[in-house]
Each structure stands twice: as C-alpha cells, then as structure tokens.
Amino acid sequence: MASDLDTLPLVGRSDMVATVRSALLDDVAPGQTAAVFLTGESGVGKTRLLHEVGARLRDAGAVVLTGSCLDIGDASPLHPLRQALRRLDATTATPDASAVRALLAVFTDGATGPDGAGALLERVSRGLNVIAGGRPLVLVLDDLQWVDRTTRQLLLYLLAGLGDLPLSVLAAVRSESLQGAHPLRRVLTELRRLRSVRVLDLGPLDRAATGQLAEAVVGGPLTPEAAERLWARSGGNPFVVEELSRALRDGCDGVSDTLREVFLARVDALPQPAHAVVHAVAAGVEPVDHRVLARVVGLPEGALIDAVRAAVDHRLLTGSDDGYRLRHRLVAEVLEHELLPAERAVLHRRYAEALTAVPGELYQARLAHHWQLAGEPARALPASVAAAREAQRLHGYAEAHRHWSVALHLAAELPDANRAELLEHAAESAHHSGEHARALALLEELAAAEAAPPVCEVHIRRARYLAAAGRSALAEAEYGRALAAADCTDRQRATAAARLAELLLHLGRYADAGERAREALALAEQVDGATSEVVLASAALGYSEAFLEDPDAGLAVMRQALATAERAGRPEDVACAYLHLAELLTGPLNICEEGVVVARRGAERVAELGLGRTWETRLLAIATNGLFRIGQWAEAEKVVAVALRHRPSGADAVELLLARCRLSVGYGDVEAADRDLESVATMLAGGGARHVIPLLTLRAGLAMWQGRHDLARQAVQRGLTETRSDDLVILAVLVWHGLRAEAEAHASRTVEVDDTSVRRLREIAERVARRSEGAVRSVREMVDGYLTLCAAEVSRLDGSDPELWARSAAEWDGRNHPYPAAYARLRQAEALLARRRKGATAGRLLREAYATAQGLGAVPLTREIHTLAGRARVSLEAPAPAPTAAGAGADELATLTSREREVLAAVAEGLTNREIGQRLFISERTIGVHVSHIFDKLQVRTRVQASAIWLRSRT
Template sequence: MDGAPLVGRTELLEAVRSTLVGAGQGQPTAVFLTGESGVGKSRLLREVGSELRDAGALLLTGACLDIGDASPLHPLRQALRRLDAELTTGPIRASSALRGLLEMFVDQTGGPDGAGALLEQVSHGLHLIAGGRQLVLVLDDLQWADRSTRQLLLYLLAGLGDLQLSVLAAVRAESLQGAHPLRRMLTELRRLRTVRVLDLAPLDRAATEQLAAAVAGEALPTAAAEQLWRRSGGNPFVVEELARDLRDGRDGLSDTLREIFLTRMEVLPPDAHAVVRAVAVGVEPVEHWLLAKVVRLPDDELIDAVREAVAHRLLVGADEGYRLRHRLVAEVLEEELLPVERVALHRRYAQALTGAHAELHQARLAHHWRLAGEPVRALPAAMAAAEEAERLHGYVEAHRHWSSALQLAEAPAVGSAVDRVMLLERTAEAAHHCGEHARALALLEEVAGADASRSACGLSIRRARYLAAAGRSALAEVEYQRALAAADCTPRERATITAHLAELLLHLGRYADAGTRAREALELADTVTGSTSEVVLASAALGFSEAFREDPEAGLAVVRRALDTAERFGRPEDVACAYLHLAELLTGPLNTLEEGVVVARRGAERVAALGLGRTYETRLLAIAINGLFRVGQWAEAEKVAATALRHRPSGAEAVEVLLARCRLSVGYGDIEAADRDLDAVATLCAGGGARHVIPLLTLRAGLAMWQGRHDLARKAVQRGLTESRSDDLVILAALIWHGLRAEAEAHASRSLSVDETAVRRLREAADRVARRAGTAARPVRSVVEAFLALCAGEVSRIDGSDPELWARSVTEWDRRHHPYPATYSRLRQAEALLARRSRSAKAGKLLRQAYQAALGLGAVPLTAEIRTVAGRARVVLTEQGTTAGNPTSSVPADGEELAVLTAREREVLAAVAEGLTNKEVGQRLFISERTIGVHVSHIFDKLQVRTRVQASAILLRNQPPDAR
C-alpha cells in the first residue's frame, strides 16, 4: 500500500497526533488502532512513526508473531536489534544500554519469579536509550503479543517507568474473539485518559473512488467504480488490488485476495461458516427469519453463529438483515461451493420465500427459482417483479426482470405456457424507458418477425418513438407518416401519432409544422376518451410553437398548463416531456435564462424520481448546461455536465449532453476534448435533424477557427446552410455569424482568400433570417437581432472594420446578459478603433474590460487573442500597481486577489499549492487531467503569474492568518 496515496484518514491521523502529544508533558500515551485486515493499520503506523521520527522522537519498531508465548518480548527484541543496526553514531551511554538490554534478553529465562525485576530493568534500559527524547514504541499485529509484551505495556502505560513514552500499536479486530487476553487488556487501558483505542472503518465511497483512481492512473468509469465499491467494501488493500487488476486488464480474482478471504473463512466455526455461505448465495440483505429457514439451526445457535461471522468481519448486521462486508467473499465461495450445494441453497431460499408475503419478494423468488433450475416456477415471479418495478417507475429494474423472463421463456420446460411476443413487447418498452434504445428497436423487430398479425400501425408508432429517442429523427418522421397511412389506424392511434409527430417536429426545429400538427392532435383527442397523454404532448408542442412564432406569454401559459395536467395525472413520460418543453422554451426562445436553468434542474430531479434518469433527466441537465454557459457560469455548467454523463446516456440524450459539453470545451479552448465530442455526436446524429446538425456544424466551425483552419470552418457552415431545414432562427443566425466570422478571420490572417461567393450567400441568408424574424415573437426577434449585429460587424471586418457596428453588438449582448459574445464584441470594437488610429484610450479601456471578462469565464483562446491585440497596441491589460509580477505592487486585502477565480479554480489552486501534479489534482477532483491543465492556464492568466510557485504564493498570501 506504500505506492498509493493515503486517503480518507485525515481526521484519524489528527486524532492519533493529538493523543501522542501528551508524551510531551511527561505522561505515557498510547493509541491502539483496531480494524480488519487490509484496512490500513500498518500504513498508518508507518505514516505517524515517520512524522514523529522527523520531529525528533526515537522510534522502536517491531511486530508480534503468531507463536504464542514461545518468544518473550519478541517485538521489543526485534525493535532493539533494528535500532542497533541503524545506530552508527550517538551517545556512548545509549549504545551501552542498548547492548546491555540485548544481552539481558539472551540470559533471561523468562521465569515468573523475576517478572517484576525484568520489567524494571527493561524500563530503565529504555530510559537510557532514549536519552531524554520522546520514545515511541511502534508495534504491529499486537493481537499475537506474548504475555511478557502485554505485561510490559501495562507496566509502562501505568506510569511505573521513568520514560517519556508513546505507544502506537495495530490490532486485527477479527482476532479478538472470546476471552482473548488482549481484549481484556484493551478494556482496562481504555479507562486511562492518555490511551485511545481507535477503530479504522473502511473507506467511504468517495475515498474509495479516489484511491482506485490513484492506483489505476485515471478516474474509473461509473460502472467500474460502482462494482469496485461493492466488491471491496471500502477496504483499502482490496481496493488497491482490484484497481491494479483493472489497470492491467486482468479478469477474475487475484490469488492474493482469494487466499486472504479463504484463510479468514477457514478459522470460522462450522455453523458460522454455514451462515456466511448462505448469505453469500442470498440476495442481500438477508433477513434473520429467512436465514433461519435456509441454514436450519435452532435460533440460539444461529445467533451465536452470526455473532462469530460478524466478529470476524465477514458479515454486517443491521435492522433490515445481514450483508457480506465484502462482496468478494461471495466470489470466493462461488468456487468453493459444489454446484449441488449452490442449487440446494437456492431451492431453500425459494421455498422459504414462496409463502412469505410473496408479493414483496417476487424479484428474489425469481432469482432463486432460476438458479435452483426451476424455470417454470421462476418465470411468473420474474414477470410479477417486472410489473411491480414498472408500477414504482423502476424502469432499469423492470428491463432487467423482463429480460430475465424472456430468457426463462426459452427453456424447453416452459414450452408455450407464455406469450413470447408479449414478453418481447414488454421488454422493448422497458428498454426504451431506461435509455436502451438500440435494444428496444432490435426487440421490436423480433416482434414484427414473430407475429405477422400484429397491427402495422401499432408497430410503426412504437418504432417511430424508439427511433426518435435514439436520435434518428428523420427516420422517425417517415415511420409516423407510415403509421398514419396504415389501413388499420384507429382514431385513438391517429391522435397518438399526431401528438407524437408534433413533438418530433418541435425537436426538428420545424415550429410551424409542429403547431399545425399539435392543433390537429388536440382536435382528434377531443373525440377519444382517456387521451390525456395526447393532450399533454400536443399542448406542450403547441405552446412552444406559439411562443416562438406568435405570442410568447400565451404560448408559455399553454406549456405551463400542459405540465399541470401531466402532474395531475402522473404519467412519467408526460411529466418529463412537459418539463422538457418548458425548460427549452425559457432558456431558448424566451431567453429567460436564470428561470429556465432553475426549471431544468428542478425538472431533472422530478423525472429522476419517476425513473427516467438516464433519458429525460439527462436532457434536462443538458438544457441547464446550455443556460449556464450562456450566462457565463461555466464552472457550474462543467459540474452539471459531469453529473449528466454519469448516467451513460445513449441516443438523443447523449447527443444533447455532448453538444452542451462541447460548447464548454470550445470556449475553454480544450481542442482535443471538443473534437472528441463532436466526432461522437456526428456518429450519433446519422439521420438526425436540424436541432442537432446545425449546432454540431456551428461548433465545428468555431473549433476550426480557434485552430486557424478557416477553410474547414467555411465548409462546415456551408453544409449547415444547405443540409438542414429549420424554423429555429436563433441557431440559423448563430451559424451565419460563424460563417461570416470565418471569412473575416481568413481576411485578417491573410492565410486564405475571402470567398466572395460565400460572403454573398451568407449575407443573403442573414437578410432572409432578418425578414423572418420580423414576424417572430419579440424575444426571438431580440436574440436574432443580436446575432445579426455580430454578422454586420464581421462583414465590416472584411470591408474595413466599423467600431460603431461593434459598439451596437456590445450593447445588444450586454442587454441580454450574455457575457461571451459581449466580450468578443468589445475585442472587435477595440480592434476597429485601433485600426483607425483614433481614440486609443477608449480602445484600451475596452480591451481591459474584455480581458477581465474573458478571464472570469475561463475562455483561454479569447483571452489569448485579447492579449495579442493589446500587445500590438502596447495596451497594459491590468491596472498599474496590481500586476502579480510587479515588485512595487501593493498587497491587496485578504482574499481580494483570488476574487477573480471561480469556485472550481480555487479548488484546483488549493491542490496545486499542495504540490500535486495535474494528474493528481484530477484524481482528487474526479475530472480529467486535460481539464485540470485548462483550469491551471486560467488561473495563471487571471492571477498574472507564470509558475505554479507564484500562484501558490498568492493563495497563501490571501488565506486568513489562522488558516496558514
């Protein structure tokens, strides 16, 4: 464990230090660390011992052996021999006392009559060896201490020896069973104020993941981290072994871990061994009444057996039942148990559960009957468990149970006793709800192939829903049209199709078509009873369309009413869809960003409780990320993105969150991360619509410009103008701006000739957007006008930059509280003023404002460009007297220098000040090493420093005195 960092033990280390300080007042002190094997006791002995040695204490380090009383005072003898080997220089008196003690041990017979004299001699000899220094006796594996060693400890800690003494010892808790003599001794010692017995608990989940990341060299994927936590139980030694296996690509269980747990099992009494085996086979937690039926022991004997297993740190007991402390025990026993033994235990569990409130145990019942080799009895239990999970909105569990039922139905013993097509349909729907869209589509194809009599319309509806969720919007629209044209399409199905089609068109950005379809769906729903879902979907789509195209207030009210209706009737997908449209409307067309972010995050919590965490929660979090990005809260957006990606989304959900994260990466200047996300989105977007394709191409153009690849930016924009049809004027205006900016950048860099045809097409597109915006709702028109101001400014850069056009853009974006485009516009306004060689004072002020804003955002490429322009114009970007590198600068008030840093950047700086590398900081904060590098660059820019030492000095200078 020496190669890995010591994590999760800060408070414990402080408790040990504070206790051992008592030796400085002439009182003997002691800390006894107890805990299970591998929990880190020996590591703590070394850490604390090393600190005390560095502080000037004399260390005597030894370990007890598992050989009873055959070697009196063995750990002390071992410690003295080690000291003798190390003691090359020192007082003659101390060396003489050391040799005298060693010789005394050789001559001593260990008879009981001379025990008191022996202890006194040892104490006196240690006093001479210490020579007035604090003496620290460090003892490992004290559970095997011989009688003489225990007597010596009691003698010394009772204050009978003339020593400035501290004892630091480690004890395996699982060894202190029954009437173990050390157990009684520790009970007595606890009464002394200067003695503490501290139990080392396993690491918590966060510390476990931190340690595993340090060993593996990178943060573990969510699924791997979850499995490691369950298998290790937080035991540091086990965590390290498992993390190394993951790092090196080894499967299975290492021989080291297997032998450790087998050894611990072997010392159990037979009944306790049987209890552990039974719990290992069961579904945790295993209730006491259930365990009694499985192991078939009288209650008194069962309780004794459980106590033994708990005492040996193999089981954990709680009110709800018993659990294995480490799931690895189950893996070890899987190989130890004979197949016939496993089957017998599963059958006992199933039989015990069959008559005991079976409705509460269907999942376990299915599990045990299946592993007992009884598929006929397991199948109905699996189906019941799936239906119960769906009722509780546990769609992941439902999918697992339906998949199990489908597998059980394949058994020859089941035959035709169950409708396999029905199982396929139910499994497909559960897969769709939990985000397994590809599996849902594959199962639906099996349904179509297995039963030709199934309704063509019904199959098309479901296929279209699954395609839309998978991000294949174009194919989904075709499938909905096919469903409408089906001969067997009923009025109810027509209403359903039209409502879903309206929602799809909304996601495609075709708001006029969505409104038309929504009105049609509402008319159809009026003729069908029980069409609440159709009304909710259509109302949300209609409200969004009206808010974008006609009346924002009226449209918003319609969407809010749709949400109220969905909440009243409680169908999860309806609630999620209504929240989605409300959050999108607020953060998009209405530009009410703060409220939209709040609604998105509140909706994410709500739909997570409804079991739709991987799908709709991810989408809502993506909306929150975009809103936070636009208002300049990039650090918070980064945290939300990390939360969303823990769900491992797929399909359209993955596209949404990857695009949102990519905006951050482009802004930060993390080229590699942005490129990776864009490639992933491009793969997932095959068959997608304008809602995803246009932002994808816009981001591709923006990234290419920061790389100086203006030709690639030009191609991306031209593709966006020709390939996608959308009523979303905002994303179209953003795309046009990027196109004109690419031409202006090419002109400014002289690396590429301006494409006059492209400029003409882009200006024509901007004019079309301006005309269409004239009839759009006021908030939409307002944002479009701001983008058109950027477009006008970029055109002027080609023709001869006009500072007044850029001043207008600054005003437009400032009014909307969008810091990034406002900062960019200030840079261009200053550049235009400098090009005209006039009003340089105003240009300098604009550059300084832009510089501070870009630093606050963490926009590295934009900050670098501002610095370049300022350098050419010889503009000082920081106020005189406050530059970090200026030796004549005044020292700001406490904390003032750090005010420019975000909360995340302060966390990174604090870790940097500890001397951690970027990789180590990333492991501590659970973000990538590359992202840490970006943060460090931001910190250097904001604090105006060049080295980590300078940045750390500023942190220390700004800390309160009591924190230094």
C-alpha cells in the same frame, strides 16, 4: 495482510495520520507516556499507517523502534522489542550502538524467567532510556493480537509510568482476532482507562479513495462500471482493492488465488454453525432478514444468534435492523465455488420457501431469483412478471427492464409462456430506461413473432425508439408509414400525428410541427381518453405558435398542456411538456432565468417519475444552455456533472454533450470539446438541422480558437447545407461564425480570405434578415443580435467599424448575454486602437471585457484581451475610482446594505436566487428584489458585471 508500502500512494488516510502523530508527539506532556492502538480488520491498511506515521515521527526527531509480533504464542518472549532493537542496530543512523547492544544482551543473561520478570522489565526500561537520549521514544508494534505475555507486561509496566520512561506506543491489532477471552482484550480494557491511551478503529476507504487507489494500481482511470463493481466487491478494504485492481490491470476480472485463500481461511476459522450462516447469507439477496435466515439454516433461535455473533465478530457479517450483509461481497464469489451445484440449489429452494412462508411483504424479485437458481423456471416466471409490474408502478423502469429480461430468459424454457407479451413489455421498459438499441432489437423480435402487434402499432413504436436513439430521419419515415398503414385506427392516427409533431419540433421545423399538431388534435377529439395525444400535440402547437406567431398565446397553450399532463400523471407526457416549455423559454424567447428554473423543476419532477436517464438528462442539458447564455458557467458545469451520472444514450446524450461542449469551447478546453464533438458526430446518424448546425458551429468556434480558420470555414459550409429548419437563430449563429472565421483569417494573414464564401454568407444573412421580419419580436431580436455581429465581422475585412461593435455590445447587454457582449467590446476596442483614437475609451472597454471574461472563466477570450492590451500598453487593472460627493476613494459597495452585500457575495459564487434564498433563509422572490436593488445601485445589468465588482472589492 500488508500491501506494497513503497509504490502506491496513501489515500484516504491523511486525517488519521495527522491524528495519530499529534496524539503521540504534540499532545504529550514532557516526561509522560502516550499510546495509540489501531484496530481494524485484516487488509484495512494498519501496517501502511504504522509505516507512514513512523516516518513522520522520525522526521520530527523521535527515536522509532519497529517490530512485529509472531503467531507463536509465548515461545519467544519480548520478540517484537528484540526485533526492533536489531533493526535499529543495523541502521546507519543508530543513535547509540553500544546502548542498543547492551540492551540486546539483557535478553540473553538468564533474567527472562518468571522469577526475574520484574528485574527484566526494570532493566529494559533503563536501557530504553539510554537509547532515547532525551529524545521522544516511540515503540511501533504490528500484529499486536499475537503479542507474547512478557511484552504485554512490558507495555502495561511502561505505559503506567512505572519505568520512569517517556515512551509512546503505536500498535496495530486485528479486530477479528480479539475473540472470547483473548488476553489482549483485557490489556486494552485496562489501558483504555488511562487518559494518554487512545484506541482508534481504522475503517475501510470511502468510494472516492477506493477509486484513487484502484487507478494508482491500474495506472489510469477506470470506467464508471468498473469502478462501481470494484467498490461493491471490495467494500473499501485496501488490500482487496489492490488485489482486484491488479487483476483488472492484467485483464482478469476474477478472484486471485491470494484473495480466495485469505477469505476461505477466515471462513474456515468460524465455528461450524457460523460457517453455515455465512454460506447461507452469501447465497441470499442482501439484506437477509433474520426470520428468513432462521428457516434457511434450520438452527434454533439461540444457536442462530450465537452463530451470527461469531460471524460478526470475525468481521465477515454486519447486522442492522433490516437484516444481515456480508462485509465484503467478494466472499459470496469465493464461497459460490465451494458448494456443489446441488447444495446451491437446495439453499436457493430453502430461500424461496422461506420467503413465501414468512409473514410480511413478499419480495417478488428475490422470490424469482431464488426459484430460478433452484431450477424451477415455472415458479420463477410469475414472480419475475410480478416484480416487473411492481417496478413499473413505482416508475423504476431500469429495474422493470431487468425483471422483464429475466422473464424472457425464463420463458425460453417454458413452451406455454406468452413470449409476445413479455417482448412488448421488455421493449417498452428498455426505451424508458434509455436502452434504445436494446428496445429496437426487442421490437424487431416482437414484429417477427406469431402474435405480433398490428403493423401500424409496430411502426409507431419503432419510430419512437428511433427518435430516442437520435435517428430522426428514420423515425420521421416510420411515422409516415404508420399514418399510411391500412390497419391504422383513429386512435393510432392521433398518436402518430402527435408524436410526429413532437419530432418535427425537435428538428426545428416549427411550421410543419404546428400543422401536424393541429391534425393530431382534430383526430384526438374523435377518440375517448386521448389525453397523451392532446398533451403532445398541444405542446408542439404551443411551441410553434410562440415561435412563429404569438409568444403569449403559445406559452399559454404550453402551460395548459403541462397542467393537463400533471393531472393525467403519465410520466412521458409530463416530461415532454416540461421539456418544450423550458426549451422555448431558454431559446427563442430568451427568458433564460425562468427557463432555467422550469428546466430544473422539470428535471426534479421527471426524476421522481423514473425517467432520470432520459428526460431528466435532456432537461438538465436545457438548463445548462440557459445558464451558459446568462453567464453562470460554473453553475452550468455542476448541472452537467449531475446529468452525466445517468450515463445517457441516444438523443439524450447528444443534447447533453453539445451543452457540455459549449462550456468547453468557452473555457478553451480543446481536448474535452473535441472529444465531445466526435462523440456527437458518431451518434448523429440521421440527425436533423437542430443538432447538426450547433455541432458544426461549435466545431467552427473551436477551430478558430486553435487558429485553424480553414477548418472553421469548412465546418460552416457544411452547416449551410442543413436547410430544413425554421430556427433562424441557430442559422444566424452559424453565419456569424462563418464571417468571423473569414475576419480572423484576414487578421492573422495565415489563410487567404475566401471571397466566394464571404459573398455567400452575406447573402444568407440577408435572407435570414428578410425571413425574421415576419417572426415574433423575441425571435427577431435574437436574430438581429447575431446579424449585428455578422455586419461587424464583415467590417473587419476592410477596417473594423467601432460603431457596429458598440451597437452589438449594447444589444447583448440588453439581452443579459455577457459572453458575446464581452467579445463585442474587445472588437470595439481593437477597432478604436486601429484608428488611433479614443485610447481611454478603448482601455475602459478592454477592462470591462476582461472583467467579464475572467468572471466566466473564458480563457481564450481572456488571452485575446491580454494580447491586445499588451500591444496597446493598456493596463487591465481597474483604475482608482474618482472622488465622489461621499469623499475620495469611496467604496464601490458603499451604497449596499449588509444584507445586499450578503446576496451579492452569493451571486458572485454563481448561486441561483433559489439557492441564495435557502442559504440566507429568505424567499426566492425577496432575493429577486435584492438583486434588482443591487443592479440599480451598482449601475450594472448582469450578474456577471455585479460579480466582477464584488470580486474587485475583495482584492
């Protein structure tokens, strides 16, 4: 079962190729023999490996003879050797053509009979010795399971050293063929005793290598769904991977005729009881318990064990403590079409009856599956409902949604089923598992049903689902309808007000959110058991107060809301409390390090509660943003990668894509950033300023790195129309990008400066400054930082002011935001050089900015620094340190202890304090102390600056 050896890359086998080559050449003493026997199931890639190793052995100067055994028993003695010699004779690089032909003549002189066997082996040995001519000789044999008796004798003769020939043997054997008393089993047993013989089992490819091979066949990347399905169906068998990938490339997802015949032939080769066992396992839900299988196939214990053993030996089944599995799930697809519908129904009925009868835990999901396929919907429905409720109890919302959906399908065949209840559960589980469009569709069907919930309840649910889908404007309107509904109870009013407060908070309308939160808390006091409403409203109120009035008081309210949520244990409440607390810390309050810790801790917690695709994703997006601000971009990338595995949708996807786009813009990855921005724009139908303004800000930043200052201007102008937000920080960032675009246009001379736009932006900056005067200190400081950048950008229009840029760099250093600090240093150096003064200061500033930009991986910023340094003839290499009291050329790290150096090395890798503590077996708090001491000794303020010193010391 060989694949195309010429066109496809060898994946996942590099280590095995190196091992085999070394065993046959490097590890063999002069004059000694060696052998490697590769075992493995059909299609696992043995032939390809023989080909690759043979090529490497030839490159190393060995004489390589390659042959294949035939499935015709002893009818052709020494066939593989004769074939190998004929191939060698036909090549242009034949080492000694006359010696090859002389050895071929040996096989036709009548010495092949039983009486002449010993003489034949001796003559063959001498002939091979002549052909080798003192060089290493390797005999490569494929399909050794079909080897003839004479060749077996020759191998034993030569490998035992009887032929006085330094021969190496590389052979491939199909594992499933070595059954019972197969003669090769005895040969391998004998050969294993020799130290120079190795038997290596070639396993299937792992998931990553399977994906690589599939993409090579298809000619491009696979979707995650297609890659996962291909992995599950193929089991990593390269031949199966190639066949499935070719079908996928040709637009077909079925099983090719080649694969079907291959697997059917393997199943048909089984004894009849084993044949029945494989059919039964194929119809079951893996792993199939031994006791259940016994009831399904109806075999006595001894006969069942023999049958299972035969299936395992033929590499069709695998067995473990928890039951039996097919080695390739593709076998189930093939065998499904070999049974009549009535036969399949009988098998599934037997499974259902066996699952009910066998003592132990009853797997309701399996029971529902088998009753459904047995054609018994009335018996399958209660099992599906039980499975769904069990999944919900364990917070497995995706699994619960699948079971509720099955229950809905079954209910369609049962007129007495309570379809409204099933719709209600299915919609809610879809919402929790991130299937927001599906949740909305099910809710609409529920609202149209005869037994529909009250109008107010439908409005609240619709609003929740719309908000999760990112359609914020429609969600806000739905909450308004719920509060105005005539049938709205006090409990529902409290719920609607609390959730509306949360939505307004998400939109950046903090004052409105605080007002609605107070209303919700007042309503909740009149209702028993309104814990969820209290948690949601408290989180919104705390955020509003922390942003607008008193950070300490607001944080206290939010921490209390989190504690209340944890005590109550409702997953969505816990997630919401973590989310808003992390958001506040990493955003307006600029306590980024703590915010990142809270976000990651919250992500772990909500993952335990089954909300990985939704709330965990959003929390990881917040952690990414915090890590980006403090300059830990490499760590932020890892967090994004983890979050993307959930394949989020709706508002969750928007948050994550915006976070990833910030990194892409910083790195200068234009294509990736543009792709994410387009995706976000598509999903933001009805989105508010909270998302729209960052989206347009990122679009402006990306356009500026591309030199398209007119597009940057347009993006900023569109963003200025989004005024319904109390978040002065994101507005200040947008204004900075607008003024920067005009300054860049002025500097590049490619686009005329828009004086009207500049005037409008300055007016908005002044308005933001006035509004920030009443904000809390942390918010005011963040706004001031961006307004300082705004003022400095304005100065570039008529001669850049170095002092404004120096002030900006100092402010951002103080806030531990390395990227804007490095940008400000670049502009300060540019202004100094333009005024032709303080060249040494400009050089120092460029070097500091360069070290930071390189540490971050900020390619466009690094490029700008390089360009300016080149024009000014400034070296970006750090100058040699001046002599100190400790002596000239003192090491920058000389003041650090050995432990502090270990900590600094880990900091330079981008590890958090917690991760460093785990690596060095120290508490996180102690690591924090070490980091503080390092900062003091190196006289730096940020981890990026400290990392730059460490990296400089290693060069």
